[in-house]
Every structure is written in C-alpha cells, then in structure tokens.
Amino acid sequence: MAFNPVLPFLVLCLFMMIFSNRYYLKSFLLLSVALLLFTSGNLSADTLISPDDPAINYYGRFDYSNPKAPRFNWSGSTIEFKVSGTATVEIELTDGAGYYDIEIDGQLQSTPLHADSWGPHKYSLVNSLSSDDHVIRIIRRNEPYWAIAAFSGIYLSDGGKITPSAKPVRKMEFLGDSWTAGYFIEACGDQQAHTNTNKTWARLTSKAFRAQDIILAESGIGLLKSPGGRASLPQKYGNTFDTIGSGSTPKWDFSKWIPDIVTIFLGINDNSSGAADNEYSAAVHSFVSTIRGNYPDAYILFISYSGCMDQATRSAVAAETTTLGNKGIYFYECKQEVKGCTWHPDTTDARAISDSVVAKIKQITGWDTATVSLAHVKTISGSLEASQIKAAHIDNRTVLITSSRHRAGYPIRVVDATGKLVEQMQFDLSGVCWWNTAHIPEGFYFVGSQSSGWARVFIKR
Structure with missing residues (x-):
C-alpha cells in the first residue's frame, strides 16, 4: 500500500480533539476528521500500464508513430491484455464517438462502453475482479469514420499487473461492406449505438477458427463503385485509417501482418450503383493482383450475395484459376435471406452466414474448429x-x-x-x-x- 500523506494530519486532528475542552474547536476538528476520512477512503494509487507494454496485444490497423498513444479507427479494432492482482481496471481513451464491446474471459459484458470525449478520458471497465488471471478485450464496434481514436494506457489498482498472453497462430483478413461492419445488426434506431462489428459473420468466423483477424469494412462501400461516388474499398485498402473525403491517414505496412486467408464479401453496393459485369470482373482481377502483391501465399475467398455481382465474381474467379493460372482463389455464393433492418443481417442471420463460410474455409484450408486439450x-x-x-x-x-x-x-x-x-x-x-x-x-x-x-x-x- 502506498503512503497516504493525509494520515499524519488526521492523527493530529484526533489528538487535538481529545485534549481540547472548547466546543467549537471540537466541532471544527470533528468535521475535519470526517472530511479527511472521506478523502482518505477515496484516494487510490493507480498503476499505469503504458500502451507500448509488450504484454498488450493489438488486432487491427493501429498507427504506432506515437507508441504512448497508438491511434486507430477501423471498426473491429481490438486491444487485449491479461491482468491479475487487481480488482479494478480502467483505460484511457481519446474518442468522441466510439462504442466498445468489453469481453472479460470470453464473456461479453452487458453494457458497451460509450467513449464520448474528444480529449483523453479514463473509463472504468470493471471494479470487482478476483485476483486471478483475467483476459480483457476492448473492441471498437461502431463506424465513426470522422473519429480517430487514441489509446493512452491501462490503470490497475495497487499490486495489479499484466502478463503476456499468446496470440492465435492463424490469421484472417476480412473485407466488406455494411454486412461485414454490422450495420444495425442489434436493432433499428441509433445507427452508431446498434452497429456492432463484433457480432458479424466475419468476427464469428475468426472466433470459430480461434484466429487473429483484421476487419476492414465500411457501410455503403463497393469493390468498384460505391453510392454517391465515394471511394471503393481497394482505394482505401492501403490506408491505416478509414477516412471520408480528404481525411489524413498514414499508409499501411503490409509486411507487419500477413494473413493466411483473405475473405472479400462485396458487390451489393456495386450492384445498386449500376456496375456492369465486365467492369466488375476486371475489378476482381485487379484486386487479386493487389492482394497477391502483398500476400503471395494467402488463400483468397470471394463471397457474393445472390443477384449482386455473383455471376461476374464467379466468372472472374474461374478465369483466375484456369486461364490465368493463379491457384488458391475461391468463390462462394451467399444465399442467406436476411431479416434485419433495411435489408441487413441481424445476429441470427450473421450466425447462419458465418456457419456457411466456416464450412467453405474448412474445405479450402483443411483447418478444423475443434480444440485440443x-x-x-x-x-x-x-x-x-x-x-x-x-x-x-x-x-x-x-x-x-x-x-x-x-x-x-x-x-x-x-x-x-x-x-x-x-x-x-x-x-x-x-x-x-x-x-x-x-x-x-x-x-x-x-x-x-x-x-x-x-x-x-x-x-x-
């Protein structure tokens, strides 16, 4: 326990109260004692864990140019650490529009964290942990493209510490639109509050394979054409942040993290934006070249929703694996009917899509979802x-x-x-x-x- 400088003054006040006969002095000192007791009980000696501590795991695209405050903004970005010896855990974030899922030992907490401060602010995650080891995951779940968040560290109660936790061996990258971002996946109403990438088919799939993941998804985006002339996903693929318009973002270093498989689920917005089959197929070929240039050995799986550029995608993948001689490229048609808001998957739909994608990826990679004790x-x-x-x-x-x-x-x-x-x-x-x-x-x-x-x-x- 750290030394509390209030205690010597508290003892002095008690001594004066005992040996004084004056009523007003006794009253004053009694009030002082009460205030000091209140102050003493609320003083806490926080242990700060710096963001550059090697025991912290980061999953997603983070900018580490300032290692004391790494920045991020893609939905699905995750911070993970294992704590012990602490009852309380707080984090410091700069994020004026972020919603975060908090998972403790694999259990999703009932209330998401709403970060609403454009300056550094401390948020409490839990205040009643046992002293055992606990793995905590903080997942940005919504899509505020205008808000680039910064993580400034973890605060534990006295005696608390973090220890390394092994990262999964497998690595999966997912690219998609609102179906992958989790647009309104929980309920209709407030878009930011009810969007949740952590409950989408992509995150469920990586969890099924116990894999690391990077999810790059934006509502309304296409492979070739996005509504309103917005940038396509390939145009943003080389960026660390997902920004709108002329927003600044550092370029991503693809050598930092190389996935075993890249899964692309696009075409819905291209279809609604009037993309022709031949130009969409050309965009598929171009994006294959981009991905292969970054990840020469990764499997590539293209998913299309029925009636949304599925024929163009199927033809392009067939050409890649035959005429062009590129192996390890696959196609899957998603036929799942969706029941969520404005023709989007709800959580039940997301589970069904994930189950079908997991089966396809098993065929491609030979991976299993079983565990070994x-x-x-x-x-x-x-x-x-x-x-x-x-x-x-x-x-x-x-x-x-x-x-x-x-x-x-x-x-x-x-x-x-x-x-x-x-x-x-x-x-x-x-x-x-x-x-x-x-x-x-x-x-x-x-x-x-x-x-x-x-x-x-x-x-x-």
Whole structure:
C-alpha cells in the first residue's frame, strides 16, 4: 500500500480533539476528521500500464508513430491484455464517438462502453475482479469514420499487473461492406449505438477458427463503385485509417501482418450503383493482383450475395484459376435471406452466414474448429519413441509425413507446444501427407494422433 500523506494530519486532528475542552474547536476538528476520512477512503494509487507494454496485444490497423498513444479507427479494432492482482481496471481513451464491446474471459459484458470525449478520458471497465488471471478485450464496434481514436494506457489498482498472453497462430483478413461492419445488426434506431462489428459473420468466423483477424469494412462501400461516388474499398485498402473525403491517414505496412486467408464479401453496393459485369470482373482481377502483391501465399475467398455481382465474381474467379493460372482463389455464393433492418443481417442471420463460410474455409484450408486439450498434449512426450508417424523436411516450407501402417484417409493433427490445434490433414492415396508450413511461425510442433503417436517437428524461419 502506498503512503497516504493525509494520515499524519488526521492523527493530529484526533489528538487535538481529545485534549481540547472548547466546543467549537471540537466541532471544527470533528468535521475535519470526517472530511479527511472521506478523502482518505477515496484516494487510490493507480498503476499505469503504458500502451507500448509488450504484454498488450493489438488486432487491427493501429498507427504506432506515437507508441504512448497508438491511434486507430477501423471498426473491429481490438486491444487485449491479461491482468491479475487487481480488482479494478480502467483505460484511457481519446474518442468522441466510439462504442466498445468489453469481453472479460470470453464473456461479453452487458453494457458497451460509450467513449464520448474528444480529449483523453479514463473509463472504468470493471471494479470487482478476483485476483486471478483475467483476459480483457476492448473492441471498437461502431463506424465513426470522422473519429480517430487514441489509446493512452491501462490503470490497475495497487499490486495489479499484466502478463503476456499468446496470440492465435492463424490469421484472417476480412473485407466488406455494411454486412461485414454490422450495420444495425442489434436493432433499428441509433445507427452508431446498434452497429456492432463484433457480432458479424466475419468476427464469428475468426472466433470459430480461434484466429487473429483484421476487419476492414465500411457501410455503403463497393469493390468498384460505391453510392454517391465515394471511394471503393481497394482505394482505401492501403490506408491505416478509414477516412471520408480528404481525411489524413498514414499508409499501411503490409509486411507487419500477413494473413493466411483473405475473405472479400462485396458487390451489393456495386450492384445498386449500376456496375456492369465486365467492369466488375476486371475489378476482381485487379484486386487479386493487389492482394497477391502483398500476400503471395494467402488463400483468397470471394463471397457474393445472390443477384449482386455473383455471376461476374464467379466468372472472374474461374478465369483466375484456369486461364490465368493463379491457384488458391475461391468463390462462394451467399444465399442467406436476411431479416434485419433495411435489408441487413441481424445476429441470427450473421450466425447462419458465418456457419456457411466456416464450412467453405474448412474445405479450402483443411483447418478444423475443434480444440485440443493441454492435458492431451502432455501425453505426447511419452509417445514419441513408439510413434508410427514420421516427419521429414523436404524444403523450407514443406514437411513430408509418412506412416508405417496407416493408409489413405487416415486423419492426423498438428498441434503447437501449448496444445492448440494448428491444422488437421489426412493421408493421400499414396499413403503420405504434405504439410505446407509457409504460414507457420517458428517453433516446435507435434504431428500425429493419440492412437498412432506423435512426431516432433521444428519449424525454423
């Protein structure tokens, strides 16, 4: 507990009151004691955690030019940290128009945080935590393009601290319009209050795969044409911030964060803005080139809503994978009928869209949504010598997996050293499995199953 300078004066007042016989002096001192007791009880020694503390995880496009106050404004931008030893948690934000979902240990809190100060302001997140470890996530959920927010730190009660929490291995990038931004997804009425990117199909999909994500979505935006002649998403794709008109934004460094898969759900606004199929297909080809220039090995999935540039998108993707010889590019048609405000998905619709997209991405990547318990992984070390699975590096991005007894179709898993499932694969007709490790971070991994045993693989970058 920090030293409280009020206490010596409090003791002096008590001493004077006891030894004085004058009524007015007693009354004055009694009042002083009461005020001091009130003041003393409300003094708190906050522990400030600076925004550049390496134990804080950031997901989204942040500008770190001032590491003590990183800036952001895309909806879905997320700040994550693990705290312990503190009952209270506050954050300091500069944001005059932001709504934020607060998640504690994976549980969404019932009331969002409304940041309404254009200057630095402290906001309370919770005041009754146990001293155990707790993971807290702060998610900007609405779309105030005119408000660029700044994060100035975390305040904990005395003795509180933050410790590192591992980031998910998988990385997913989502690009879209109001259906991806969560426009009116909760209810009709106040657009900013009821828009919530954290409840959209995109965020639900990344959560299903336990992946990091970056969501770049803006209501009313198109791939080629946006209503009212506004900028298209490809025109904003290279920016750190989502701004309207001539708003200033630094350029984004694509080398900072490379996704495993990029999913683009656009075309609704292009369709309403009169885009022709041939020009829209050309825009798809152009955007593929942009994405491939930034992420040469990423999968690309284009989603179109039925009747909204779906034929143009399907044709363009087919040409990419045949005539143009570009692999790893896919198309999916979304047929989900929506019941939300002004022809937008509500939370039930978003769940249905996410379920269908998750199934498609499973087909593309081979990823699974199952979990692997740490207790199960602890048994791996005892089964290495008896393993029927063998793994050998073929080159710097390919591992050949073989078995002495298992044949085509036999499923195997790849887990990391913490027990998290990384990939699920199966042996091909020749009795082998080729593991593409191009997107896998450096470290130890285990390949196999509980019945066949495990082979240990070290990926070095």
